[in-house]
Amino acid sequence: MKNRMFTPLNRQRLLWAAVCGLLAVVAVLLFVAWRGSLAVPPEDPLLVRRAVLDALAWPVPAVLALELALAFGFGALVGLAVPPMEGPGTAVAARTAAHLLCSSALFAGVCWICGLPPANWQGLLLLLGIYWLMYLVVWLLRYLRWRAELDAIRRALGLARPAAGGVWQARLLKPYLLLAGALELLLPLLLRLLDPPDVPGLTQLFYPYLLLPFFCLAVGWSAGRRFGVALLLPVACGVLTLPCVFLVYNYTALFQAGAAFVFTLAGNLLGALVRRVRRHSCGET
Incomplete structure (x- = not known):
């Protein structure tokens, strides 16, 4: 069981997920610092939003830990997205729906802790709609990539003409x-x-x-x-x-x-x- 879980392909995916998580952490920290610097007067501390501190009434280290956890979780989940055509159709649909639901929840959390959506549900739906649109585009492009790999296998087996x-x-x-x-x-x-x-x-x-x-x-x-x-x-x-x-x-x-x-x-x-x-x-x- 352990050998199947830690195959070279799975290790590569986990490494890529960790890299995406760390990149998301850096991006969120930079964005929050930039937003804080634009406030009048500038917010202190810069790595967390003053509005979030006031809303949660938590100490700064706890809010910063939550911010880092949400950012890393969202980046890692995006990095763990596998090619959409692996497995039968029902498995693909279920895996895609679960991934979209979990990543959307983390994305909403990241947006909230960064102070992005306005104080109403329409603003949050707008940000989620933009994320879903990007998700759909990436999914379609990965589908085309999967079709390209399938065509390459067919050409290698002599079942299709070489691509121009x-x-x-x-x-x-x-x-x-x-x-x-x-x-x-x-x-x-x-x-x-x-x-x-x-x-x-x-x-x-x-x-x-x-x-x-x-x-x-x-x-x-x-x-x-x-x-x-x-x-x-x-x-x-x-x-x-x-x-x-x-x-x-x-x-x-x-x-x-x-x-x-x-x-x-x-x-x-x-x-x-x-x-x-x-x-x-x-x-x-």
């Missing part, structure tokens, strides 16, 4: 282009409907400065891991932002096209580099 290459391939990038189109053409319009008219935070802040860079980086990374350098993808991601720039925003939002191109290209090049390093380490050409 090239930096401008379009047919192979079709799933990524469709996903980018849905996110960049439809999501801003949906957020515009959900935005309050007086404070359009979803379209003015969350989408251009958080969601769009994250989506473009993730899509570029996944495509790079699967196909290598694919220059068509960053060009398409940049062009696809233009309709909503003029429908939802105005000419001052043209920077979104450049941001989409840069983040997609960066993710694609990083993914292609990791792909090349792994293929080289496995002795492939």
Whole structure:
């Protein structure tokens, strides 16, 4: 039993979970310190929120320990996420639902202790909705990665034709282009409907400065891991932002096209580099 639990693959997953947990701890501490420094007057101590201290009425070390535990737990749980297609369909659905539920609870705790959501349930649902949207995108990209590995096994067994290459391939990038189109053409319009008219935070802040860079980086990374350098993808991601720039925003939002191109290209090049390093380490050409 012990030997099965501590296989090389499981040890690698546990190590990755620990690394993600530590990165989440550092990110939360930096964010809380930054938020505290913006308060007037600046909050002291900076590593915990004054509002959280007042709400819990705990000593500072206890609140800091809770903050670190929530951050590490959320990061580790995200790092423990396994490929979604391992096992039968019912097992995949149950594991995904349990992982989403637990990670959402920890995410809500991290947001609260960082002082992120407003003092109402709508603010918390907004943050959870953004997290669920990111979760869905990552899940779909991991599904495409799993399909790529399955296609590679079929090609190795002579059951499928070799995949076409090239930096401008379009047919192979079709799933990524469709996903980018849905996110960049439809999501801003949906957020515009959900935005309050007086404070359009979803379209003015969350989408251009958080969601769009994250989506473009993730899509570029996944495509790079699967196909290598694919220059068509960053060009398409940049062009696809233009309709909503003029429908939802105005000419001052043209920077979104450049941001989409840069983040997609960066993710694609990083993914292609990791792909090349792994293929080289496995002795492939």
